[in-house]
Amino acid sequence: MKNELLRLEHVCFRYEDKFPALKDVSITFQRGERIVVLGNNGAGKSTFFLCCNGILHPQSGEIFLKGQKMSGTKEDVRRLRQTVGLVFQEPDTQIIAGTVGSEVSFGPMNLGLDRQEVELRITRSLARMNLEGYENRAPHYLSGGEKKRVSIADILAMEPDMILLDEPTASLDPENVALLERTLEELNETGITLVVSTHDVDFAYGFARRAVVLSQGEIIRDEEIEEVFRDEEVLKKAGLKKPLLCQVAEVLEGCVPEARDVRRPRRVEDFADYAKGLLGRDGGAKGDSR
Amino acid sequence: MVTGILTMIVVWCLFYGRLPVAALLLLGGGLGAVLSLSGRHGSGQFLTIDVLAQTSRLNRVSPLLKFWTALILMAVCVSASSPFVGLFLTVFMLILTVCGGGLALHDYIHLLALPLSFLLLGGLALLFEMTVQRTGILGIPVFGFWLCVSQAAQTRAMLVMARALGSLSCLYMLSLTTPMSDLIGVLRRIHCPELLIDLMYLIYRYIFILLSMYHAMRDAAASRLGFADYRTSLRTTGNLYFSLLFRSYRQANRNFDAMESRCFDSGIRFLEDAGRIRGSHAMAAGALILLTLGLSIFFW
Numbered sequence: 001m002k003n004e005l006l007r008l009e010h011v012c013f014r015y016e017d018k019f020p021a022l023k024d025v026s027i028t029f030q031r032g033e034r035i036v037v038l039g040n041n042g043a044g045k046s047t048f049f050l051c052c053n054g055i056l057h058p059q060s061g062e063i064f065l066k067g068q069k070m071s072g073t074k075e076d077v078r079r080l081r082q083t084v085g086l087v088f089q090e091p092d093t094q095i096i097a098g099t100v101g102s103e104v105s106f107g108p109m110n111l112g113l114d115r116q117e118v119e120l121r122i123t124r125s126l127a128r129m130n131l132e133g134y135e136n137r138a139p140h141y142l143s144g145g146e147k148k149r150v151s152i153a154d155i156l157a158m159e160p161d162m163i164l165l166d167e168p169t170a171s172l173d174p175e176n177v178a179l180l181e182r183t184l185e186e187l188n189e190t191g192i193t194l195v196v197s198t199h200d201v202d203f204a205y206g207f208a209r210r211a212v213v214l215s216q217g218e219i220i221r222d223e224e225i226e227e228v229f230r231d232e233e234v235l236k237k238a239g240l241k242k243p244l245l246c247q248v249a250e251v252l253e254g255c256v257p258e259a260r261d262v263r264r265p266r267r268v269e270d271f272a273d274y275a276k277g278l279l280g281r282d283g284g285a286k287g288d289s290r
Numbered sequence: 291m292v293t294g295i296l297t298m299i300v301v302w303c304l305f306y307g308r309l310p311v312a313a314l315l316l317l318g319g320g321l322g323a324v325l326s327l328s329g330r331h332g333s334g335q336f337l338t339i340d341v342l343a344q345t346s347r348l349n350r351v352s353p354l355l356k357f358w359t360a361l362i363l364m365a366v367c368v369s370a371s372s373p374f375v376g377l378f379l380t381v382f383m384l385i386l387t388v389c390g391g392g393l394a395l396h397d398y399i400h401l402l403a404l405p406l407s408f409l410l411l412g413g414l415a416l417l418f419e420m421t422v423q424r425t426g427i428l429g430i431p432v433f434g435f436w437l438c439v440s441q442a443a444q445t446r447a448m449l450v451m452a453r454a455l456g457s458l459s460c461l462y463m464l465s466l467t468t469p470m471s472d473l474i475g476v477l478r479r480i481h482c483p484e485l486l487i488d489l490m491y492l493i494y495r496y497i498f499i500l501l502s503m504y505h506a507m508r509d510a511a512a513s514r515l516g517f518a519d520y521r522t523s524l525r526t527t528g529n530l531y532f533s534l535l536f537r538s539y540r541q542a543n544r545n546f547d548a549m550e551s552r553c554f555d556s557g558i559r560f561l562e563d564a565g566r567i568r569g570s571h572a573m574a575a576g577a578l579i580l581l582t583l584g585l586s587i588f589f590w
Contacts, residue, residue: 055547078553086551093541094548096495097560098471105561110553118561138344138469140498158552 003031004067005162005193006052006084011061013051013217021047022058023217029162029195034188036204036225037197039214040239045197046089048214049164052195053086082111085155089166091139091147100126100142100150101135107158118157125156129183145176152183162193169200181207205229205243206267213238226264245271252278293407294326300410303417303439304448307427325403339401339465346391348467352567357476359575360464366582367456372589375582376452382578383459391467402462409454416447470494475562488558499541504534 006029013022021044029035037045050056051063054070054077063070065083070076088094097103101122108118126132129149134142139150148168155163165184169177177200184207188194198204204211204225211225213234221234228234229246242250248271249264256278265274301318309317343349348356367376388395418437419426426440465473474494478487507530511517516526 050547050551053551055551074555081551081553086548088544088548088551090544092499093544094552096492096545096549096558098469098474098491098494102471102560102562106549106554106559107552109559109561110555115561122561136349136469138340138471140495141341141344154552 005029005031005065007064007067008052009062009064011051011058011063013047013056013058015047019217021217022051025051025061025217025219027212027219027222029193031161031193032188032191033193033195033210034184034208035193035195035210035212036208037195037212037214038199038201038204038228038238038240039197043214043238044217045214046166047217049086049166049195049197052164053084054080055086082158083161085158085160085163087152087155087163087165087168089168089170091144091151094151094154095139095147098138099135100131100137100139100153103139103150104153104157107154111158121157121159125153128156128187129153130179145172145179148172148176148180149183156187160192162195163187165194165196167197167199169198169203177203201229201241201243202245205245213240226266249274291326293403293410294322294324296407296410296414297325298322300413300417303414303428304444304451306439306444307441308444325399325406338397340470342393342397342401342466343469346387346393346467348387348391349469349472351467351571353468353472353476354479355567355571355575356464356468357473359579360460362579363582364457364460366579366586367460368453370453370586370589371449372586373448373452374589375586376449376454376456378585379456379582380452380459383463387463387466393466398462398466401466402458405458406455409451409458412454413447413451416450417443419443478562484557491558491560496538496545500534500538503537503541504530507533 008025008027011022011025012020014020025048037048039045047056051058054063057072063080065076065080070080095103097106104122104125105118108121113121122135126134129152131146131149131153134146134150139147142150152163152165152168168180168184172180181203184194184196196204196207208225211221211223211228212219213221213228215238220237221228221231229240229242234240235242245265245268249259252275253259259278262274262277265271298318298321301321302314305314305317363379367379370376384398387393388398417439419440421436421438424431424436424438426438426443428439430437471491471494474487474490477490478484511526511530515522517523
């Protein structure tokens with residue numbers, strides 16, 4: 001496929017003397033997609049990301065980057081890490097430099113770029129994350145939300161085609177979650193594939209098109225997000241709750257039978273159209289989510 | 291407070307017989323009062339210095355220039371044969387850091403108080419000589435001996451203390467206006483071994499992570515009455531350090547993963563400021579060095 005970015009085939013991974021963390025995982029990510037990875041604690045989400053990024057080497061199975069099989073050579077690993085960026089859950093895990101500017105320069109410098117290009121990338125990625133003027137600030141005196149943005153800018157500076165974000169909404173306040181959501185949307189609009197693992201189902205429902213559900217190291221469902229949240233069995237197995245909008249839509253569908261044919265709203269903003277459609281004021285216009 | 295009293299005693303002994311008693315009282319009392327009144331003791335000296343350096347107005351001056359200027363001035367100060375050079379540098383650096391860098395005066399004095407108390411104790415040792423007969427200008431009888439201060443000892447102590455104070459002030463100017471990462475950058479540029487530089491970057495960064503981890507765990511332990519009495523606090527502290535070790539080991543693994551995921555292979559490289567030295571800054575530094583040199587030759 002032309003637009004295929006990353007493909008995992010029958011990937012198995014097991015930590016030393018432990019139960020397998022990933023069991024026969026096969027998945028394909030296309031260019032420009034936005035995907036959420038759902039699953040309870042210990043389902044293997046972080047391990048999955050570390051494998052996608054080439055940090056962990058699966059005991060069996062193959063990884064293809066843009067259709068090309070990744071062997072374990074240094075060159076391949078490098079290409080994988082540059083193309084598929086990984087934002088860690090804790091910004092403090094990632095941040096190593098004494099100033100934001102040099103922190104963001106770490107990735108590009110490791111790529112061996114020349115000085116001018118590195119400078120350009122620092123400026124660009126800081127601007128994208130609304131961090132202009134932070135170059136000389138020390139990361140340890142920044143707030144949690146600012147640190148998160150620095151850790152994303154870190155990865156952006158490497159100009160990846162795809163970014164994996166490990167629970168980016170954890171430990172952020174609602175305002176910062178909203179900001180993050182907007183930022184992610186902007187990034188996606190520039191063509192970057194985003195894969196986000198999260199426990200925040202409401203955030204996931206609004207953000208993603210496709211959802212992958214992991215449970216005990218296996219992908220138990222990989223489909224359009226609305227379909228996933230209709231699948232009671234999968235939700236139960238993965239310990240997931242339905243998003244609020246999903247629950248409300250179900251209640252409405254219970255009361256108004258014709259609601260079943262209308263597309264469910266995925267954002268609060270789309271809910272007005274949906275409700276109007278149901279009440280027939282709009283001549284039954286289909287509430288179409290963006 | 292201790293520093294203040296110490297200052298009074300040392301000043302008294304240093305200038306005894308050289309200044310009229312009234313001036314002596316005024317000088318000693320004044321300096322002692324200033325030190326004890328602004329001797330506000332906070333916790334975490336290291337972090338204080340880091341915060342102050344981050345916020346100093348002088349932190350945009352090329353660190354390389356500051357580094358060399360401080361080094362040269364220290365050399366001049368130590369080799370000068372007059373206490374005036376050291377005193378000049380002490381006052382000048384205080385004014386530069388406080389007025390130029392925007393540091394609060396009491397913070398500066400507070401930071402100075404700790405090394406100063408060591409310095410003063412050393413000064414006392416230099417001033418007094420133990421003799422059988424009373425000699426010199428000042429004598430205190432102790433168990434049949436005399437602790438005496440001679441004029442020669444006064445001159446010597448004055449010189450040593452002025453040199454030490456002057457060099458200390460140069461270092462303070464450097465460390466209070468230059469963030470740590472800039473300093474490490476300077477060390478890299480003067481070709482310190484790469485390994486040391488990498489370690490410095492990592493240690494500097496992880497001090498903060500370790501410290502916040504420690505604070506969180508200590509508070510959590512305190513909220514469960516872990517420090518209720520002496521025995522429990524001993525046990526809690528032991529457990530705390532053990533889990534700190536364990537957690538930092540795990541954290542180190544994760545940090546290494548994160549570095550690898552950004553294509554780290556060997557050697558930590560950051561983009562460092564080219565640190566262009568501004569002409570005006572260089573000229574000011576040059577003038578300062580010349581002035582100090584001139585002073586040290588004039589008072590030879």
